[in-house]
Amino acid sequence: MPGDVRAGLPELKLYNTLTRTKESFAPIDPASVRMYVCGPTVYDFAHIGNARPVIVFDLLYRLLRHLYGVDHVRYVRNITDVDDKINARAAAEHPGLPLNEAIARVTFATEAQFHDDLEALGVLHPDVEPRATEHIAEMRTLIEKLVASGHAYVAEDHVLFSVPSMPDYGALSRRPLDEMIAGARVDVAPYKRDAMDFVLWKPSKEGEPGWPSPAGIAPLGRPGWHIECSAMSWRHLGETFDIHGGGIDLIFPHHENEIAQSRCAFHSGVMAHTWMHNGFLQVEGEKMSKSLGNFITIRQLLADWPGDVLRLNMLRTHYRQPIDWTLKGLEESAKALEQFFDAAAPDAYPRPAPAVLEALADDLNTPKAIAELHALKDHAGKKALGGTLAFLGFTDGPLRAWQAAKAPALDVDLTMVEARIAERIEARRNRDWAASDRIRDELLALGVALKDNKDGTTTWEPKR
RNA sequence: GGCCACGUGGCGGAGUGGUUACGCAGCGGACUGCAAAUCCGCGUACGGGGGUUCGAUUCCCUCCGUGGCCUCCA
DSSP states (O other): OOSOTTTTSOOOEEEETTTTEEEEOOOSOTTSEEEEEOOOBSSSOOBHHHHHHHHHHHHHHHHHHHHHOGGGEEEEEOBBOOOHHHHHHHHHHOTTSOHHHHHHHHHHHHHHHHHHHHHHTTOOOOSBOOBGGGGHHHHHHHHHHHHHTTSEEEETTEEEEOGGGSTTTTTTTTOOHHHHHHHOOSOOOTTOSSTTOEEEEEEOOTTSOOBOOSTTOOSOEEEOTTHHHHHHHHHHHOSSEEEEEEEGGGIIIIIHHHHHHHHHHHTOSOSEEEEEEEOOEEETTEEOOTTTTOOOBHHHHHHHSOHHHHHHHHHTSOTTSOEEEOHHHHHHHHHHHHHHHHHSOTTOOOOOOHHHHHHHHBTOOHHHHHHHHHHHHHHSOHHHHHHHHHHTTOOSHHHHHHHHHHSOOOOOOHHHHHHHHHHHHHHHHTTOHHHHHHHHHHHHHTTEEEEEOTTSOEEEEEOO
16 A cells, blocks of 8 residues: 555544444455445335434444545445335235335335435435345355354244354343343244244245245245345455444344354354444434324425434434434524534535544544534634535535525515615714614514624624 | 443533533623624533542442333334
8 A cells, every 4th residue: 555545644443332342443454444334124214213323324434435545435235125014015005016016116215215315414325225135145145054054944934043053142232142042022933943043034925025945945935134234245345344333223133143144154253343333312302103203204304404404413412322302402403504604615625624533533423523613613714614514414505595495585675675774874873873773673574684784884684 | 020321510412530521592791872793701510329549520339210122123
């Protein structure tokens, strides 16, 4: 490598769920830093909780690209397009269609909605966005490997992963096997050898999507939930890679099972070196759920706020902390963003100010980074602020459009306003404060707010 | 029940073994004919109780509270 591309850059530290400590990040290959993040299951509009990992890991992606070079980072975020919820949705929405066609419609439409949402949130496209249904072959290969090595077995046309075959299963979630078995509240399927065993492949029911099964199973089948991520990360990032991210709720069982599948299939001690998990989101102090009626989609929020405000609001809390999503918070975020863009030079080259970069390099300390943004606003150059905002994924266009749209429509005669202002200046020159104040009040009633500037001029702006 | 997080000033939210986070709101001041805008300044916080320490918000124990996972879930 010609010189050290990272010279002068801060050391990146990331909290690793696997070790429960903040560690210095050292990629397997600095020329190809590899990150996998669990993406959405496409059956409905994404909610604001779904937006959190997408925004957080987008920021990490931007940071990695800055530290290692745009062409030296490979970011994979999958689309899960095979799932019972998708099937149910498809049957409900398109009752007249064959199920497979209905499913295609649902997943296609949902994926498009998701992409629209992310664009509004300022999220970059990952380098690869693989779909589960396009990686069935890889899944089958993995399953065959696992069966061949004794880590999986066939029972009643299912393939199950044998958890006891992996002695250190549970390391990520820190759940020793015996405890889990003791505390298991699950109905154990009779064909499981062990209560903890999980499904890699299952037979498709009549009318469900199905693919040729592995391991000599005759009927068509479909994959279990966990195998797809092992297959897609393998295909696009290799047997071992640097970072695997997702929501904290995925630690168990999803990520634990991914690790089991990948490590046992490749006889490896490691799937990903760094495991990162974002905290959960609540809405106005309550858990978000459909039954409480506080279930908010990204799309609903975008009707009221520019995506950049949602993005800033998300980043005001450190990614590992729980976040309480509130209207008050959104209002504060909007205000801060307006201040930033009022103070920033437009179309600045995307480049993080050193203090912001340092904050981000410390396990994505975005609240600290935002504090530095305020410092830049007050003390540093407009270009530094503008460049940093651009680096962080903020653009002012939607914000400005939003400001214009929410401003009360002014139906005033500009010539009249200018005339009244001139009239008031004359009154003030004559120290006729009563007349001056009357004119100001009258214009304010029309939505025109006057400002007497230090240089003696008077300007106006729409009343806020 | 088991496991894992979290509890910071009015609110949001970083961080640290001993000096200021930062933002919003509030208050005071400057400026102004009065305002608006702007600028300056101010509050003196770390859930309760023990312990370690010269010293703890920061480490340990414990209690209380909140949330999450253990079943699909960002």
